[in-house]
Amino acid sequence: MGSLVGEEYEVEVGPVAHGGHCIARTESGQVLFVRHALPGERVVARVTEGEEGARYLRADAVEVLSASKDRIEAPCPYAGPGRCGGCDWQHAKPGAQRRLKGEVIAEQLRRLAGLTPEEVGWDGTVMPAEGDKLPAGQVPQWRTRVQYAVDGAGRAGLRRHRSHEVEPIDHCMIAAEGVSELGIEKREWPGMASIEAIAATGSQDRQVILTPRPGERLPIVELDRPVSVMRVGEKDGGVHRVHGRPFVRERADGRTYRVGSGGFWQVHPKAADTLVTAVMQGLLPRKGEMALDLYCGVGLFAGALADRVGEKGAVLGIESGKRAVEDARHNLAEFPRVRIEQGRVETVLPRTGITEVDLIVLDPPRAGAGRETVEHLASLGARRIAYVACDPAALARDLGYFRDGGYRVRMLRAFDLFPMTHHVECVAILEPAAKGV
Known part of the structure; x- marks a missing residue:
């Protein structure tokens, strides 16, 4: 052929x-x-x-x-066939982008779970984040974390779609102001394979994480703003401190979170608060309840749950990343009845011996939680479950498994936390199918 x-x-x-x-x-x-x-x-x-x-x-x-x-005409000069692969919908009006994302969610629900929007309590709307509803041609500056690739000439840029080739750029239109101010694109980066630039929204913390090519030394880093510098080790792949703090401080739901270098935090500056609000409105935690926060990262939802279930309640978080677990324990040290366990959810949760909980939050990676984990969660009898999803296909598959386990979707909300791209974030609230709570 x-x-x-x-x-x-x-x-x-x-x-x-x-x-x-x-x-x-x-x-x-x-x-x-x-x-x-x-x-x-x-x-x-x-x-x-x-x-x-x-x-x-x-x-x-x-x-x-x-x-x-x-x-519309793409606002970004690097968008278009064969160019930068970072954005998918620069050529579409903002309202059309959200409508298209809604159509994708609805199609995935129908095809993979046999569910209609009406059956999951969703009106088909994908909501923009606060401040993102801009006229056509204006682009929200939302990316607080940008992963630049470096070409053979040492120029920073972004990869072309489904390619290792680098599109050199002098400015990324969707980068947050704090990232753009670093001036990554203005200088050359000899010997570097990639540069991750981070601008925290909960503080003035700025950080770059450098990945050298094999055998190359780090350059002297002189940027337009004060910045902490980390490097990715060639042998162990770990993130190591060069100078400055090995973390940034983010803020959500009135609480400050330490996020270690290479750790996960929502990229959109409004995302963490948007998702916490949606999850808590859906769960309506009560004093004294027992809650699980699965794939808990640095403890974003565990912190929000701990505040709401109070001193007589309890929260167990499970996270596979060692650094994230350390951060979560630091972030939630004030709560004696919050426990963070390290390991894979499907391994750690059965070992805990927990047979009953009141609330569950799960925010799994893009692949979803999977049938085995969903079946276990459905057996715990939670009165409500909040599923936070960055991939509508994985969400739809897992919602089908929850239905098989005796749960129904009470409400689904969708948020456009990745403008100009095809990505969309969803929060589904589930409850036992046999009763409304």
């Missing part, structure tokens, strides 16, 4: 699909996943991946013959 890369087809663009592309078909019926297009358009699609006989081909819309009313 021969490669079809470079072949062009004139196609009618169909519905949006999970992953930041739309579906089209060639005259012969072969499926195309087309980026840089919008539903209803007629475009010339150039194949970027695939061969004769493949189930589908990947393609870019390189010419728009009939444009959607939702199309």
Whole structure:
């Protein structure tokens, strides 16, 4: 079978699909996943991946013959076919981006869980974060953490879509002001493979994490703002301090959280508060309750739960990352009835001997929790469960498992915490199907 890369087809663009592309078909019926297009358009699609006989081909819309009313000129000069892979929807109006994300969520729920939006208590709306509802052509500066790649000439940039090639840039439009102020793109980075720039929203903390190429030494780092510098070790892959604090301080729900270098924190500056609010409104914790915070990271939801269940309540957090566990224990040291355990949820939770809880929060990685973990959680009899998801496909699969375990979705909310990209965050609130609480 021969490669079809470079072949062009004139196609009618169909519905949006999970992953930041739309579906089209060639005259012969072969499926195309087309980026840089919008539903209803007629475009010339150039194949970027695939061969004769493949189930589908990947393609870019390189010419728009009939444009959607939702199309705008991409504000970013680096967006477009073959360019930066960081954004998926620069060519779509902000409202259209949110509508497309809602269509993806609804399609995944129907296809993978057999659920309609009405059955999960969702009106189909994807809500923008506070301050992000801007006119078309204006871009929210929301990325507080940016992973720059470095090309062979030492220039910082972002990777092209599904490629190791680097698109050098002089500015990222969606980077938070605190990241842009560091001036990463202004200087050369000889010997570096990548640079992660972090601008905390809960403090003035700024940090860069440098990953040298094998055998290369660190450069002298001179940036436009004071910054802590870390490096990724060549042998162990760990993050090591060069100078400055080995953490940044973030803030959410009225509490400050220490986040160690390389640790997870929501990228959008409003995300942590948005998600805590949605989870707590859905769970309505009561004094004295027992709660689980699974995949707890540095303790964001565990802290919010501890405040609300009070001194007579208890919270158990489980997290696999050693550094994150250390941070969570530090962040929640004031709560004697909060315990953080290290390990994989599917391993640690059965060892605890817990057979009954009141509340569960789970915020699993992109792959989801999986059938085995969901079945265990459903057996614990929680009156409410909050599932925080960054991938609608994994969410839909796991909601199907919860349904099989006797739970129904009481409410689902969706948030556009990744503007210009196809990513979307959801919070699903579940309760036992046999009773409303």
